[in-house]
Each structure stands twice: as C-alpha cells, then as structure tokens.
Amino acid sequence: MLHYLKQEAQKAERKAAPVVIENVSRRKFLGGAVAASGFVLAVRIPDAAALEPLTPYPTGGASMPHGYGNASDPHVFVSIKPDGAVTILAHRSEMGTGVRTSLPMVLADEMEADWSRVSIQQAVGDEPLYGNQDTDGSRSMRHYIQPMRECGAAMRQMLETAAAAKWGVDVALCRAKAHHVVLLDAEKNDTGKKLGFGELAEAAMALPVPARDTLLFKTPAEFNYMRKGETKITDLRNITMGKAVYGADVRLPGMKFAVIARPSVLGSKVKSFDATEAKKMAGVEDIFEMEGVHEVPRKFGQLGGVVVVANTTYAAIIARESLVIEWEQSPNASYNTDAYFKEMSKTAAEPGKVIRNQGDFDAAWKGAKSTFTGEYHMQHLSQAAMEPLCCVARVDGDKAELWAPVQSPYGAREDIAKALGLPIENVTVHVTLLGGGFGRKSKWDFMIEAALVSKKLGGTPVLLQWTREDDIRHGFYHTTSVERIDMAFDDAGKVAGWRHRTVAPSILSTFAPDSGYQFPIEYGMGFVNLPYDIPNLRCENGQALAHTRIGWYRSVSNIPRAFAVQSAVAEAAHMLGKDHKEFLLELIGPDRTLDPKALGFPEDFWHYGDPYESFPIETARLKHVVNLATEKAGWGKPLPKGQALGLAAHLAWHNYVATVVHVDVKEDGTITVPHAVTVMDCGFYVNPERIRSQVEGAAVMGMSQALYSGITFKDGAVEQSNFFDYNIATMANFPKIVDVHIVEPQPGRNAAGVGEPGLPPFAPALANAVFAATGKRVRRMPMGAKVA
Numbered sequence: 001m002l003h004y005l006k007q008e009a010q011k012a013e014r015k016a017a018p019v020v021i022e023n024v025s026r027r028k029f030l031g032g033a034v035a036a037s038g039f040v041l042a043v044r045i046p047d048a049a050a051l052e053p054l055t056p057y058p059t060g061g062a063s064m065p066h067g068y069g070n071a072s073d074p075h076v077f078v079s080i081k082p083d084g085a086v087t088i089l090a091h092r093s094e095m096g097t098g099v100r101t102s103l104p105m106v107l108a109d110e111m112e113a114d115w116s117r118v119s120i121q122q123a124v125g126d127e128p129l130y131g132n133q134d135t136d137g138s139r140s141m142r143h144y145i146q147p148m149r150e151c152g153a154a155m156r157q158m159l160e161t162a163a164a165a166k167w168g169v170d171v172a173l174c175r176a177k178a179h180h181v182v183l184l185d186a187e188k189n190d191t192g193k194k195l196g197f198g199e200l201a202e203a204a205m206a207l208p209v210p211a212r213d214t215l216l217f218k219t220p221a222e223f224n225y226m227r228k229g230e231t232k233i234t235d236l237r238n239i240t241m242g243k244a245v246y247g248a249d250v251r252l253p254g255m256k257f258a259v260i261a262r263p264s265v266l267g268s269k270v271k272s273f274d275a276t277e278a279k280k281m282a283g284v285e286d287i288f289e290m291e292g293v294h295e296v297p298r299k300f301g302q303l304g305g306v307v308v309v310a311n312t313t314y315a316a317i318i319a320r321e322s323l324v325i326e327w328e329q330s331p332n333a334s335y336n337t338d339a340y341f342k343e344m345s346k347t348a349a350e351p352g353k354v355i356r357n358q359g360d361f362d363a364a365w366k367g368a369k370s371t372f373t374g375e376y377h378m379q380h381l382s383q384a385a386m387e388p389l390c391c392v393a394r395v396d397g398d399k400a401e402l403w404a405p406v407q408s409p410y411g412a413r414e415d416i417a418k419a420l421g422l423p424i425e426n427v428t429v430h431v432t433l434l435g436g437g438f439g440r441k442s443k444w445d446f447m448i449e450a451a452l453v454s455k456k457l458g459g460t461p462v463l464l465q466w467t468r469e470d471d472i473r474h475g476f477y478h479t480t481s482v483e484r485i486d487m488a489f490d491d492a493g494k495v496a497g498w499r500h501r502t503v504a505p506s507i508l509s510t511f512a513p514d515s516g517y518q519f520p521i522e523y524g525m526g527f528v529n530l531p532y533d534i535p536n537l538r539c540e541n542g543q544a545l546a547h548t549r550i551g552w553y554r555s556v557s558n559i560p561r562a563f564a565v566q567s568a569v570a571e572a573a574h575m576l577g578k579d580h581k582e583f584l585l586e587l588i589g590p591d592r593t594l595d596p597k598a599l600g601f602p603e604d605f606w607h608y609g610d611p612y613e614s615f616p617i618e619t620a621r622l623k624h625v626v627n628l629a630t631e632k633a634g635w636g637k638p639l640p641k642g643q644a645l646g647l648a649a650h651l652a653w654h655n656y657v658a659t660v661v662h663v664d665v666k667e668d669g670t671i672t673v674p675h676a677v678t679v680m681d682c683g684f685y686v687n688p689e690r691i692r693s694q695v696e697g698a699a700v701m702g703m704s705q706a707l708y709s710g711i712t713f714k715d716g717a718v719e720q721s722n723f724f725d726y727n728i729a730t731m732a733n734f735p736k737i738v739d740v741h742i743v744e745p746q747p748g749r750n751a752a753g754v755g756e757p758g759l760p761p762f763a764p765a766l767a768n769a770v771f772a773a774t775g776k777r778v779r780r781m782p783m784g785a786k787v788a
Contacts, residue, residue: 002134002408002442002552078107078155084179084198086113091123092144093135093407094235095385095434095441096697097755098690101234102141103148106686109225110152110218111159113197114179120234125409125429135407136442136552137608138653138753145686145751153215155204162203163195229689235433247390247405247432252461255392256285257313258453259465261320262305262474265716266548267294267330273306274324281322283315284308290452297511298549300415300443303474307453313465333716335547337480340713341377344482344503344544348375352501352540353517356528358600359536361488364497368488372572376485376564377780379710381478381553382471382726387435389466393450395420396459400427404447405434412444416451439552443476472726473718476551477711479504483564488536493576495587497536502527504560505546516543518557524606526561526760529596531617531651533589537600548713555756558652559705562760563767563781566648570768571777580647580768581630591620608653614750615654621681622651625658625743629679632741633660642666646769648761653753656681656743659699659761661735663769669786671770673703673735678758681743684751692740695758699735702762704728710782733785 079087088107094100100120108118123130132143156176163181164171173184181200183193225231238244263269275287292304306323310316365371391404400420406412409429417424434441450464466474481504488497506518518541528539553559573583594617596605607615626649630636633645642665649658662675678695685691708727712719720726729735763781771777774787 002136002411078111078151080197080201080204082198082201084117084196086118086197087121088118089123089130090120091130091133092140093133093405093409093431093434093437093441094122095135095405095407095437097140097694098233098687099135099140101231102687102690103144104234105225105231106145106148107152107155109223110149111155112176112178112224115225115231117179122431125406125411125413125431127410133408133410134442135437136439138655138756139609140755141686142653142751142753145684149217150212150215153217154210157210157215158204158207159197159200161207162200165203166195166200167193226686227688229687231687231689239433244433246387246435247392247403248387248463248465250392250403250432250463252392252394255461255463256309256311256457257316257463257465258307258309258450259313259316259320259467259470260290260305260307260449261323261325262303262470263292263327263330264473264718265327265330265335266303266332268327268333269294269304270306271326271328273326275306275322277324278308278319278322281315281319283310283312284319285310286457287319287323288456290449290456297509297513299511300411300445300448302445302449302452307456309453309457309462313463316465317467330716332547335713335716337379337712337714340480340547341482344480344542345375345377347542347544348482348484348501348503350542352503352542354538355523355541355602356537356539356600358534358538359497361497361499361536361538364488364490364536365486365499367490368496369491369493370489370575372485372487372489372568372575374485374564374568374571374779376483376560376567378481378483378560378563379712379781380480380548381559381705381709382475382711382720383436383438383440383478383553384472384709384723384726384728385434385436385438385440388468388471389441389446390463391447391450392461392463393447393454394459394461395451395454398422398426400451400454401430402428402447402451403430403432404444404450405432405437405441406444406447407434407437407439407442408444411442412447415444416448419448420451420455438554439556440471440475443551468723469721472711472720472722475711476510476549478553478559479507479550479557481557481560483560485564485568487568487572489572489576493578495532495534495572498530498532498534499538499540500527500530500565501540501542502561503542503544504557505544505550507550507552507556509546509550514546516545517541520602520604520606522557523602524608525557525652526565526650527557528601528605529594529607529617529651530565531594531619531622532587533619534587547716548718554701555652555759558650558756558760559763560781562648562650562652563764566650566761566764567767567777567779570646570764570771574771579636581626581635584626584647584649585623588619588623588626591618591623593618608753610654615752617651621656621743622649622658625649625656625679625681628741628743629658629660629677632679632739633662633675633677635660642773644769644772646765646767646772648763648765648768650757650760652757652760654683654750655752655754655757657757657761659758659765661762661765661769663766663773665770665773665787669788670733671707671766671783671785671787672733673699673766675737675739676735676762676765677739677741678761679741679743680754680758682752682754682757683745683749685742685745685754686751688742691742691754694755695740696735696738698756698758699738699762700729702759703735703766705759705781706763706766706783707785708782727785
C-alpha cells in the first residue's frame, strides 16, 4: 500500500524518484551476523506473483507482473555454514501473519533444506539491497512466493552442480534431497553416495547463479513444506515462553524512557507549558518541547508536543499528567462527527465526479418500474494493535540506530535520515517482532520522535513509548464514509441501473494537497471494479476534505464498499421477494472475464499494483465461492427463532471471498455469532494453517467493526481513549466457530493476497443475518452490540 501511495503522491507533486539498483558484496550484507566461512546465494527478484504450473513463466500467453527482473540479481540471501546450518533472511515484517516463516519455508522447500536445520535472520531496512520492504497491501506472499521459489531452485541447482564437479559426473545424476545431494546411477536410482550441503557450500559459492529460464521447480507432489500446513511458526516457542523480542523489549546501556504530550487537535501547536510540578517527580530527568510538522501535507511527520524523559516509562507517564499545556487553536477544531456525517450525506445525495460510466443510468432510472436507495455510514477506525507504538533510538554523533516494530523499515530510514540531517547510510533500522500492525506501523512518526529525542539528549539511547490512549487519540485513522447505492429495476425485476456514490476523506490527503476527492487506489477497492452484469452503471465520488490524519487500515476502502454493496444487494433481494443468494448470483451473471475498457472502467484503473492480464476478474470464481460457502453453511436450512444466516461476497487483492455468518439474537437483543463460514479462492497458496488463522482473525476484527468499534470527533479531538470506549470483540462475545475452506488452485493461477480480503465480507454478512433474524436493517457501522 505504502509503495503505491508514494507513487501517487509523487504524481500529485509532479516529482519522480529514480530506481536504484546496487551491487552489494556478501560481507557488506552479512555485516558479521553470519559466519564468513559460510556460503551466500544472492538473488534479487523484485515484485512478482507465484505461478502454477511451476515454470518460470506462466502458460497461455499471460505476462508476468511488473518489474520481475531475473534470478541472477542480488536480493534474497541464504547462508550455509560448513556444518550444514542454513540461515535464510526474512525481509518482511512479522506481525502475526507468519510471513517470517512462510517465505523462508518456500525457499527451504525448493532448495531441499531440512527445516530443523534452518534459522531465520531478520533484515534491516535496506530496499536497494533487499527490494521492497513495505509489509502491507497483502503482497508479501502474493509478490514474493515466486522469487523465493526461484532463489531456492537456484540454490538447489548450484549445490547439485558443485556435487557433480566433485564427483566428476554429469549434473543430471545429482539430486538434492533432505539437506544432501545424492548420486544417482544411470537408471536414476540412489547409489547411497551423498554429500551434505555444508560440504558443498564453498564450491557452490564459486558458481554463477543459474539463468532464470534454466531453473527447475518442484511439482506440488514433491513439496515438503508448502501446502502441508505442518510447519510451526518460527517464533512460536519464544512468543509462548515470553522470550520473543518486541519493540519495548529492547534494552541498551544507559537507556532512558520517554513519552510525549501531543495536541488533541491536529495542527495545534504548543503555546506555552508549565512543567514545574512534573520536574519535582521522582525519576524525571528532562522535559522539553518538540516541534511538530505543520506544513501540509504532513505525511508521517511528528505531531510535536512536550517530551518527558525519565528513568522509567511509568515515571514519565505520571509526570506527563502533571504538565500544564496551553495549545494554539487549529482550524481542525471545528471537526465534529455528527455534523460531518450530515455534510457527507448531503453530498452523497447530489451528483458527484463521475469515475466510471457504463450505459445510461439516468435513462434506466427514469424508466424503472421500481427503485431502491440505501445509504450506508461508517465511522473512523483505529488500528489499535495489541502492542502500542514504541521505538528505541540511539543517535550518537553522525550515526543513528533504531529498533522498532515497523512495517516499512526503509521508508522510516529515509525520513529519519532527513529529520536528523544525516546521510541515509549512517542510519540503521532494525525490525523487531510486531504485536499487530494493521497498517498503523507503516507510519513511522513514532520513530522520528524517538530519534529526535535521542539527538536532543546528546546521543543517550531512549525508548519512546506510546500508551494505549496515545495510540487511540493520535492515530492515522481509517477514513469515515457515506456510501449511497441507487438501483433501478425493470419490469422483470432485474437490475437495469446501478449508481454508487462514495463520499470519504482520502488517504491521499496525508501525502499531497487535499482536493477532497479520492484517488485510483481507493476507487479500485470494490467501487469501479464491481463485477456485476448490469447494463447501466455509474460510479461517482463526492468531495470530503480531511480534518484528521487518514491512513490505511487492514482492507482499507474495501470495508465500507463491501458493507454498502453487499447490504444493498440483500435489501434489494428482500424488496423483490427473491432469495438473497440467488439474487446475488443473478447480479454476478454468466461466467466471463471482465473487459475493463468495454465496461467503462477509468483509464487509470488501479488493480492492486498488478497487470490486469495476470489477474483478470473472473466471475466464475466469485460465483463458486458463493455457492460453496452457502453449501457449507447449510443455506436455507430452518433455524430457531432469532437465528438466521447472512451472506456477503467480495473480491479484493485478486482473492475471491464469500462469508456466511450465523447469528443468534438473544431475547435482550444481544447479537452473537455461534458460527461463520468463509470460502477463499486465493490462487496459488503456500501455508494453509496461516491462511485459516488470518481468516479467523478477520472474523473477530469484522465482528468488532460491525458491532463495536468506532472513532468519533468532537471539537476536533478524538472522543475515545482506550478499550473501554473503543470497544472490540472480546471473549465474552466473538465468533465461536469459523470454518475456512480454501479453493484448490487451477494450473496457471497466480497467488492472491490473503491478509486482508477475509475482512470486508464479514460485517455485511453479519448485518444481513441480523436483518434476516429480526427484520431490522442497520445501515451504519458500528451497528451496536444489541438490536434496538
């Protein structure tokens, strides 16, 4: 996500950044972390998709995703020590998705490494060396499965070549198997002769990386780890035993602890402050003002405020409470949620900027036998990861070193270097484990703060800690929105016209001057790419200026779009007296591959950063997940009073997802979810256990969004502060059983995103189930824990 937003911001500012490719020595990469006597394979492979069948290029004339490069360029590094121990680098951030396991597992599988002899090393922030490191946008597996396979296949073939040279035989008689290369006879039978990977490392090191078109990949039947779902998360034991290192676990000699009192209203500045009482408190060592970034767009600049430094985090927090601060007024102090919703609703009722236009919606509306209008509201959301933001920084002279739970370490490194006035090569960013991220930790304002505090302290290392209240009140929030759906029905009860108006402040306001309109990335998330067979379709965008920091959040604009579209479909089905599932399938229409140009998609249609020909929209896949999900959930079966099933289906990150939620509305109106079914067609996949975990988490998060979570503003300030008023699903009420079904991929199908697509369908499926159970339709999120 960040990668694409950077591109859009650069367009908006009429700037362009050069592509940097750097040749890096083995010693420079390893930096002493891995034994110098080991072997390193370096393969640079930019963004790409995993492909099936398992060949370097897809069949059937499809083209590879942009910027794929070839397998001889340095990117991903593998080290093999003389004793055979293998170290694989993880260049993506681990925040519960399992990517620190899954991507190295792919490489290890292809190279025939014994997983019990593999260790994982986390990369520092260095995109010129490792390639893109923005762990967001559901693309770690989507874009790096195939590069990891190529790296592993190249490693395997180099080891086999080294063994062939040692034995003086044809390489065709050498086969890597279980951390060894075995010698075959002329009939390809195992002779019993073998060499360990460690014995071959030095010789393999001297060989060139095989050309990409010579690489041989395993078939699914040959996989050791991929698709098995048996490989445990690399850090599972340390996490369970409390030994895993998260951001706040880092300790350095002489380290101090700091918190910051920030303005409650975006754009406010410190007018004056009195720290007399705070300085009297035990453990307090320094209090000073930090300037904020107030020039618009602020991007990820620090908010500014008053810094309290102490010998413990607790002492700093207590002292902060005693500060007396007078803030300058900000124009954003007029931001009030209720009034803003009224403005957005008014805008949604009027014509907007046309983004997609197919056929003649106005004529369809005028000639309709009947019509439907639904308006759906959604409040801001906070990512509210279990681990609040924190960063350890040591800025000593012209060197800076930071440790943080960050999703985008290189972007942080770039901006920290600018903030400190240092060359980027003098800044090192270490990535710890992340206790959740959901997009918030792709914004590194908290790291800039830590660096500036350490610099102010003359190089003393400091842990800057955000509290839960800081996190809720000073975030980069998921946008608030009003989505209006208008449908026109013909004499046969079919949808002849569809108009979708979206009104929401844009993420782009964080990066570029705010026009009040959204931009292609947001349009591409369930808005202009509606895969329905409707002859007259129009998508319009109304203006809404941002008054707080807008940032991405798991699934981004797909959340309000899926909620509006899937709720409206269910409402229309009820109005027409049709079964919801059958009406949805009717809207999707016949099996076909959508032609964006013929259907009036905008010329700058954003397709998750991937070429359309590699990820065409196929309605048969969407219909299949709808049919399978309803079948598995028992669609149409009789249920007791107060219980019902609700359905929603959505396409995001090239992943076709359908969810059926079973609700049980208690006598007091409390909404419970005893069961949910999600079917996911994500193309080529690697780790089914992690996919199921992601979907289970999406169910809990989806229930939180649907019933509980919402950020509201009064006089420019966030009204919520912690989990007692920013509620989430808890053990008292959460989806009790979540069944996940993964569609087996067809040959030639690329890998889709997985981390986010399971989230958007859950809330509308729940809302539809509540309506089916009670007859009460709620068009807002959060809906509330009880049916009124």
